[in-house]
Amino acid sequence: MKAKESKLDDLLSNVDTKFTVPIFQRKYSWDEEQCHTLWKDLQKLGETSLNSGHFIGSIVCYQLNDIDMPGVIKEKILIDGQQRLTTLSILMIALSRAYEKLGERTAADDIKNRFIFNNTYQGEDRFKLVPTADDKETYFYIAKGLESELIHPSEQLLNNFNYFVDLLPNTVEELNKIYMAIIKLDIVYVVLTKNQDNPQIIFESMNSTGKGLSQGDLLRNYLLLDLDTEVQKNLYESYWRPIEQDFGQQGYVERFDFFLRDYLIMTEKKNNIRLDRAYEEFKNYYEEKNFSKEEIIKRLRKYSKYYSTIYNCKDKDAEINNLWKQLKIQRADTVYPFLMQVYNDYEESQKTHEFELSRKDFIDIVKAIISYVFRRYICEIPSNSLNKTFAILYNSVDKKNYRVSVLATLMLLDSYKVFPNNEDFKRAFATRDMYNTRLKNYILEQLENYNHQNPISIDNNKVSIEHILPETPVLKFWWQEVLGDGWKQKQNENMHRIGNLTLTKPVYNSEMRDYSFKKKLAVSGGIKDSHFILSNWILDYVDNYEKENKKDAEWNIKQINDRSYDLADLAVKIWEYPNLSEEEIKPYKFSNKYEKVSYENIDHLPEMKEKIQKVFDRFDKDIMELDDRITKVITKHYIAYKYDYSNFAEIIVYKNSLNILLDLPIELLKDDKNIAESITVGSWGTGNIRIKVWDDSDYDYKLDLIRQSLENEKNIN
Numbered sequence: 001m002k003a004k005e006s007k008l009d010d011l012l013s014n015v016d017t018k019f020t021v022p023i024f025q026r027k028y029s030w031d032e033e034q035c036h037t038l039w040k041d042l043q044k045l046g047e048t049s050l051n052s053g054h055f056i057g058s059i060v061c062y063q064l065n066d067i068d069m070p071g072v073i074k075e076k077i078l079i080d081g082q083q084r085l086t087t088l089s090i091l092m093i094a095l096s097r098a099y100e101k102l103g104e105r106t107a108a109d110d111i112k113n114r115f116i117f118n119n120t121y122q123g124e125d126r127f128k129l130v131p132t133a134d135d136k137e138t139y140f141y142i143a144k145g146l147e148s149e150l151i152h153p154s155e156q157l158l159n160n161f162n163y164f165v166d167l168l169p170n171t172v173e174e175l176n177k178i179y180m181a182i183i184k185l186d187i188v189y190v191v192l193t194k195n196q197d198n199p200q201i202i203f204e205s206m207n208s209t210g211k212g213l214s215q216g217d218l219l220r221n222y223l224l225l226d227l228d229t230e231v232q233k234n235l236y237e238s239y240w241r242p243i244e245q246d247f248g249q250q251g252y253v254e255r256f257d258f259f260l261r262d263y264l265i266m267t268e269k270k271n272n273i274r275l276d277r278a279y280e281e282f283k284n285y286y287e288e289k290n291f292s293k294e295e296i297i298k299r300l301r302k303y304s305k306y307y308s309t310i311y312n313c314k315d316k317d318a319e320i321n322n323l324w325k326q327l328k329i330q331r332a333d334t335v336y337p338f339l340m341q342v343y344n345d346y347e348e349s350q351k352t353h354e355f356e357l358s359r360k361d362f363i364d365i366v367k368a369i370i371s372y373v374f375r376r377y378i379c380e381i382p383s384n385s386l387n388k389t390f391a392i393l394y395n396s397v398d399k400k401n402y403r404v405s406v407l408a409t410l411m412l413l414d415s416y417k418v419f420p421n422n423e424d425f426k427r428a429f430a431t432r433d434m435y436n437t438r439l440k441n442y443i444l445e446q447l448e449n450y451n452h453q454n455p456i457s458i459d460n461n462k463v464s465i466e467h468i469l470p471e472t473p474v475l476k477f478w479w480q481e482v483l484g485d486g487w488k489q490k491q492n493e494n495m496h497r498i499g500n501l502t503l504t505k506p507v508y509n510s511e512m513r514d515y516s517f518k519k520k521l522a523v524s525g526g527i528k529d530s531h532f533i534l535s536n537w538i539l540d541y542v543d544n545y546e547k548e549n550k551k552d553a554e555w556n557i558k559q560i561n562d563r564s565y566d567l568a569d570l571a572v573k574i575w576e577y578p579n580l581s582e583e584e585i586k587p588y589k590f591s592n593k594y595e596k597v598s599y600e601n602i603d604h605l606p607e608m609k610e611k612i613q614k615v616f617d618r619f620d621k622d623i624m625e626l627d628d629r630i631t632k633v634i635t636k637h638y639i640a641y642k643y644d645y646s647n648f649a650e651i652i653v654y655k656n657s658l659n660i661l662l663d664l665p666i667e668l669l670k671d672d673k674n675i676a677e678s679i680t681v682g683s684w685g686t687g688n689i690r691i692k693v694w695d696d697s698d699y700d701y702k703l704d705l706i707r708q709s710l711e712n713e714k715n716i717n
Helices: 008-012 032-046 082-101 105-116 136-143 155-167 172-183 199-205 215-224 229-247 249-268 275-289 293-312 318-330 333-352 359-378 383-396 399-412 422-431 440-449 477-483 487-494 506-512 517-522 533-549 557-574 582-588 610-624 699-716
Strands: 002-007 017-020 054-063 074-080 185-193 464-467 501-504 630-634 639-643 646-653 658-662 676-678 689-693
Touching: 002 008, 008 105, 008 172, 008 185, 032 054, 032 082, 032 155, 032 172, 054 082, 074 082, 074 185, 082 105, 082 136, 082 155, 082 172, 105 172, 136 155, 172 185, 215 229, 215 249, 215 275, 215 293, 229 249, 229 293, 249 275, 249 293, 249 333, 249 383, 293 318, 293 333, 318 359, 318 440, 333 359, 333 383, 333 399, 359 383, 359 399, 359 422, 383 399, 399 582, 422 557, 440 464, 440 501, 440 533, 440 557, 477 487, 487 557, 501 533, 517 533, 533 557, 610 630, 610 639, 610 646, 610 658, 610 689, 610 699, 639 699, 646 699, 658 699, 689 699
Parallel strands: 017 074, 054 185
Antiparallel strands: 002 185, 054 074, 464 501, 630 639, 639 646, 646 658, 658 689, 676 689
16 A cells, blocks of 8 residues: 555646546535535635645545556546545536636646546546546536536536536636645545555545445445456446435435344344444454355345335335335334345245235235334334334244234234233323324324225325314313313313314314314314315214204313224224234244243242342342332343333343343443443343343442433433
């Protein structure tokens, strides 16, 4: 490796040299803010003395060969610095245009010949910079002054070029200042020899200015960088490019790192993989497996297709696609590691027929997942256990009885992983504040569209959510009269329940706000005139009441309560609980990997020596006294201490020692004595931090570590 300080001028003015960005590199991605920062730096530099410089970072490349012959282009492959070099190149093109407009042809040609073109060559060799595949056509057209002819330009590149065109001054004196500032830019130029240096290791270690590298950028370079050009091109075009296209340009930027993490969770059955460590985790895992680069990329391509189809909601099957939309609305990202595998099995079963997973069974499984996540949300069960649930749910799949095995597993989940039954779900659905949930539009839309011939969307300006009992701070006297004594408390407790919400046309919502119930019914475009199915219950109630009582119907707490429970009955049909018989569930009751058999005492655990038994008894007593909401569950292999539904600590007992496990990220643990260790596999329990206990030394300190885990769980909840 050769590294030296250099000027940008010296780097680009070398004859017979072109810098090529590899085909697989990320698109040009600098935005206006970064261009503005560069521009401000150049303006300051242009006002300083001639000898001063400004360091802009490093340019790292490797040469394909060491041959240096006159008349033969020397190609250098850029592995770091392409964003800076591309930005400076389009700025130089804009600068040459500005000189031309002022009649300074000599200065314009000097810039082009020194920084942009190798004039004695043709084709791509004519350009000193050859950007990545998605950007090079736009760059070449800009360099030749033909950007107006582009049909599908690289928008970021073209936008930034136009940005510089607009910024450049219109006097020669001011242009000269910018030109001299660019000439004075300092870089560190690093040249690698492909046979002697490892470009990937150096690429990973570079501290690049500009936009940071994503986990996907690091992975793509790891898989493709050190391959021969033709192999590199083939793998990129056959597998990686389709991955990018499936996600879409913005989707790839926003979601690929999440896919990579979920792919690893799926592969390794680990739920604690950090997003910013996905690349390192991936590299370590696959280096142990000794797979070829092609095998890895093919597998990534296979599962990225499922992930992007689910996330982007672009399934060809309309009914299945509607389910993906529901998952996206619910933000149920934790289900992806499981669903990618089931989706793969569904497609494979259609091709090979080695096992049975019909379209109906696939839909039933996805619907059950949607119901499981949604019911827990309505019942306000903490969601922090879902990643653990879906990381290993696939372990319970029995391909001989696919649908039943998955549904039975979900039904058998207990404690903090429970699938709320119909009774618990109905009670929560009917009583909770539904208006202030982030899913209120989704909930009302699903209720409105149940068995609807022409489903509607309420996420637009044609539909509004109406409170029948108003939510105004001070109710009009007619509403106070209807509610009676304690009207304010009754209003606060009931106005946001599902039974008090309906849909109207938005133009009438503000007008109807304080109207009496009778007027809300009668107003043009109001409840009676809106034609929304959700209002049918209200209208039926009014008709029946007025026929029986011969007077105007009123809207009181009883009506809100009755309608809330009737809509809860409908919700049970929409977000169904799996319908399996006891006979179907029975085979999975004791083989199920989720089954947590509870014990009355610890007699089935290893018998502790007297010394460690005393330490355990002390910990057990003091942990339970940390908070009155702590519960204890004795499982087959350990004792779990829970705050509400979730573990914050477990104790595994041995003859002469204890293992205390804590459920929190190790970076959040304040452990000045460094007695805790991070664990990922090889232990019972759910915790990812282990404290070994042999006696009562540092007892209070260890209890404080447990307290930290409890406080973390409280913050999550």
